[in-house]
Amino acid sequence: xxxxGGVPDRGRRIILKSAVAGGIVGLGFGSFPFPAFxxxxxxxxxxxxxxxxxxxxxxxxxxxxxxxxxDKVNLDAPEIAENGAVVPIAxxxxxxxxxxxxxxxxxxxxxLAAAYKIPxxxxxxxASRLKMAKTTKVVAVVESGGKxxxxxxxxKVTVGGCGG
Amino acid sequence: xxxTIRVRAIASGDTTEVQSLIQHPMDSGFVKxxxxxxIPPHHIEVVQFEHGGKTVFTALWGPAVSKDPYLKxxxxxxxxxxxxxVSWVDNxxxxxxxxxxxx
Numbered sequence: 530x531x532x533x534g535g536v537p538d539r540g541r542r543i544i545l546k547s548a549v550a551g552g553i554v555g556l557g558f559g560s561f562p563f564p565a566f567x568x569x570x571x572x573x574x575x576x577x578x579x580x581x582x583x584x585x586x587x588x589x590x591x592x593x594x595x596x597x598x599x600d601k602v603n604l605d606a607p608e609i610a611e612n613g614a615v616v617p618i619a620x621x622x623x624x625x626x627x628x629x630x631x632x633x634x635x636x637x638x639x640x641l642a643a644a645y646k647i648p649x650x651x652x653x654x655x656a657s658r659l660k661m662a663k664t665t666k667v668v669a670v671v672e673s674g675g676k677x678x679x680x681x682x683x684x685k686v687t688v689g690g691c692g693g
Numbered sequence: 694x695x696x697t698i699r700v701r702a703i704a705s706g707d708t709t710e711v712q713s714l715i716q717h718p719m720d721s722g723f724v725k726x727x728x729x730x731x732i733p734p735h736h737i738e739v740v741q742f743e744h745g746g747k748t749v750f751t752a753l754w755g756p757a758v759s760k761d762p763y764l765k766x767x768x769x770x771x772x773x774x775x776x777x778x779v780s781w782v783d784n785x786x787x788x789x790x791x792x793x794x795x796x
Binding site: 568569570571573574575579614615616619634637638639641642643644645646647648650651652654655656657658659660661 | 708719721723738739740741747748749750751752753754755756757758759760762763764765766767768769770780781782784786788790
């Protein structure tokens, strides 16, 4: 897992700040009295999915399938966002066995904005803030029981948040 | 160094609600600076939350997530005083970790 694993050296803190080829994550667990578990790992990041420019391609790269609309996916987004740099987006779902949530902003240069992995025991809900280039449709996708369900909402953006 | 992560986890009943705020520029790679040069992409890729040796939430973020990203979610389990570990890594390999107590 990592080259420092299993050395319970309490007095030292090891911090790797520099980029390491292959995306090895810096670990700073010298201060924990128990063996640390895996940290956030850049290898988990689906780079391919985040490069796609259409909804269908992004979902295919991320989950390998397409989504069907469902009223059991709730997408909470403002109708009008004055500042496209900070648009609050919340997704909840009443579907059972949810394993993942993805948010797509269709008019952005890259469609996929964020994806969340939901382990068993964690609620099917996530709230965060996104950037939007211009008025756009936002699609919330929920993975439940191996299938994808989606909800769509249009957000009017007065000032874009994707550049100058 | 002060941590870049601020996290608040509150247990109520059998669920714990987690809110976190991470300081990060989240540069998209589309914005130009004052000289007209493109600021290269610099954004968090993965954020992981762990409780009791188990990952309870993983966020995979693209450059469309806002600067100083905010995140809220809830998980079953977690008692007052339990540890919740948060870690992130960005596209330049920088990383930070914090362990917070559930309130």
